[in-house]
Amino acid sequence: MRKSIVKVKPVEKATNRRQFLKLGGMGVVGAGLLVACSNDDNGMGMMPDPDPNPNPDIFDLGQGDLGVLNYAYALEQLEADFYTKVVNSFYANISDEEMQVLTDLYYHEVNHRDFFKTAITAAVEGNTELVLPTLEFDYGDLDFNNREQVLTTASVLEDTGVAAYNGAGRLISNPGYLLLAGKIVSVEARHASAIRTLLNPGSADFAGDDYVTTDTGLAAALDPSVVLSAVGDTGFIQTPFTANNLP
Amino acid sequence: MDIIKFLDGFTNETLLEGKPSRRDMFGTLGSLGKKAMLSAIPFGLATMPNKTFAQDSGSDPVSALQLALTLEYLEDEFYDLALQSGVLPSGRPETVYMQISKHEQAHVDFLIAGLEGAGVTPVEKPTFDFTAGGAFDPFNENGVGQETAYAQLLALAQAFEDTGVRAYKGQAGNLLGSDFLTPALQIHAVEAMHASEVRRLRGLKGWITNNERGAGMPEATQAVYNGEENVVQGGVDVTTLGSGPSFSMEASTEAYDEALSGDDAVAIASLFIVSE
Incomplete structure (x- = not known):
């Protein structure tokens, strides 16, 4: 059994290919990128690309507030899709408590996803070419009938979501968007805590030393490139997109 | 009520003592942008660019951090006294309180170091009264009994954590x-993880439904939850999102935590602060 389905890996541990893509300023998420970027190996090397969107056929999240909103939308799409699959086919012998938690998370994440679509569409004044498209997902051999796999995946998704919002806050310039991100990230943190306790009841894992620094009491914060590299490594997201204009 | 007095002390300290050093802080912190320039203007003259996001008195980074430190002092002392009280059952409650206590102590140290590093004198730790003038007896010091004391220990922890989440968000x-x-957001998330666990330890959901303080919470804590019933986010009624059936009020309010203004956070904290 695969214990940890999604891992937030340090960049060094990524495959050579991913590392190359990242160093080349070409972080791309989604399985299709292997085709779309196949000629990068020969040409661009380590040079930063001055073209903000060198692959016009692949959606780029954009920069600034728009980039952050699209980034959040991508992560919320993943969470919403994952929990939709979870609640449509709960694993066997699920407890009432776990069913309640996972059902709540499903509603929250679907709401977040739909909110970002609406908010971004409004922000770009209807220029839908700037809105991240609806992504497709594939969970490979993840067994949705296996409690440990479902909860472990949920835990990693929630932990990653919190770290992503924490790391993206400084990239936001509009105080209204910052407040909205704040309203959502604390709910993600509440989720992360609950799932962690379901996995290890009675422990200190709800805000565990693996996630919160013991000397300063700070939860994780990660840059988009690190988060997207890790998410990309899961293979869950099938629709390629790039984040060339986010750190 | 000593709220006004507390606020005054709070504000004066920031304005007077902070004045020469605040410039240092801004230098230390690097690019501060519009907020910093605004905060250099005396309060009466400052106008916020967007009224929707206008904060109350003390809308500058130093005031935000001083408020955060005040709330962290409160939480830190509360959990210390809770762990010493003998009221907490061993097992999960004690494990949870020890982990939270460790974080609150770290937050106090972190904020003091951050303020001092920026050349600002941190606010002094207030004198706390967790009985709130005799309304509670969370440490069983006045003989309310272990069971009631424990219930109050949990209820106060929930109120403090949910307040912390809202207060950081507001700043x-x-x-x-x-x-x-970024560090403030990182602390904010930790407070939310604490809040979820304490709520679940009390048998509630980890998230806030409507503006419900939840079963067993004293009415005095309702101020912590007022406003959480909001469903309009960024001008959008989130109950109406998507193409399917509308979202319930429960899910729509749970999915978003609301901010608390600095004044409201101070008002809640000052219930537990003894005026000198």
């Missing part, structure tokens, strides 16, 4: 452009 805008924004 995020004041830290925009400051190097303290």
Whole structure:
């Protein structure tokens, strides 16, 4: 059994290919990128690309507030899709408590996803070419009938979501968007805590030393490139997109 | 009630003592942008660019951090006394309180170091009264009994954590452009993880439904939850999102935590602060 389905890996541990893509300023998420970027190996090397969107056929999240909103939308799409699959086919012998938690998370994440679509569409004044498209997902051999796999995946998704919002806050310039991100990230943190306790009841894992620094009491914060590299490594997201204009 | 007095002390300290050093802080923190320039203007003259996001008195990074430190002092002392009280059952409650206590102590140290590093004198730790003038007896010091004391220990922890989450959120805008924004968000998330666990320890959901304080919470804590019933986010009624059936009020309010203004956070904290 695969214990940890999604891992937030340090960049060094990524495959050579991913590392190359990242160093080349070409972080791309989604399985299709292997085709779309196949000629990068020969040409661009380590040079930063001055073209903000060198692959016009692949959606780029954009920069600034728009980039952050699209980034959040991508992560919320993943969470919403994952929990939709979870609640449509709960694993066997699920407890009432776990069913309640996972059902709540499903509603929250679907709401977040739909909110970002609406908010971004409004922000770009209807220029839908700037809105991240609806992504497709594939969970490979993840067994949705296996409690440990479902909860472990949920835990990693929630932990990653919190770290992503924490790391993206400084990239936001509009105080209204910052407040909205704040309203959502604390709910993600509440989720992360609950799932962690379901996995290890009675422990200190709800805000565990693996996630919160013991000397300063700070939860994780990660840059988009690190988060997207890790998410990309899961293979869950099938629709390629790039984040060339986010750190 | 000593709220006004407390606020005054709070504000004066920031304005007077902070004045020469605040410039240092801004230098230390690097690019602060519009907020910093605004905060250099005396209060009466400052106008916020967007009224929707205008904060109350003390809308600058220093005030935000001083408020955060005040709340962290409160939480830190509360959990210390809780662990010493003998009221907490061993097992999960004690494990949970020990982990939270460790974080609150770290937050106090972190904020003091951050303020001092920026050349600002941190606010002094207030004198706390967790009986709130005799309304509670969470440490069983006045003989309320272990069971009631424990229930109050949990209820106060929930109120403090949910307040912390809302208060940090309310200060995020004041830290925009400051190097303290990211750590403040990181603390904010930790408070939310604490809040979820304490709520679940009490048998509630980890998230806030409507503006419900939840079963067993004293009415005095309702101020912590007022406003959480909001369903309009960024001008959008989130019950109406998507193409399917509308979202319930429960799910729509649970999915978003609301901010608390600095004044409201101070008002809640000052229930537990003894005026000198």
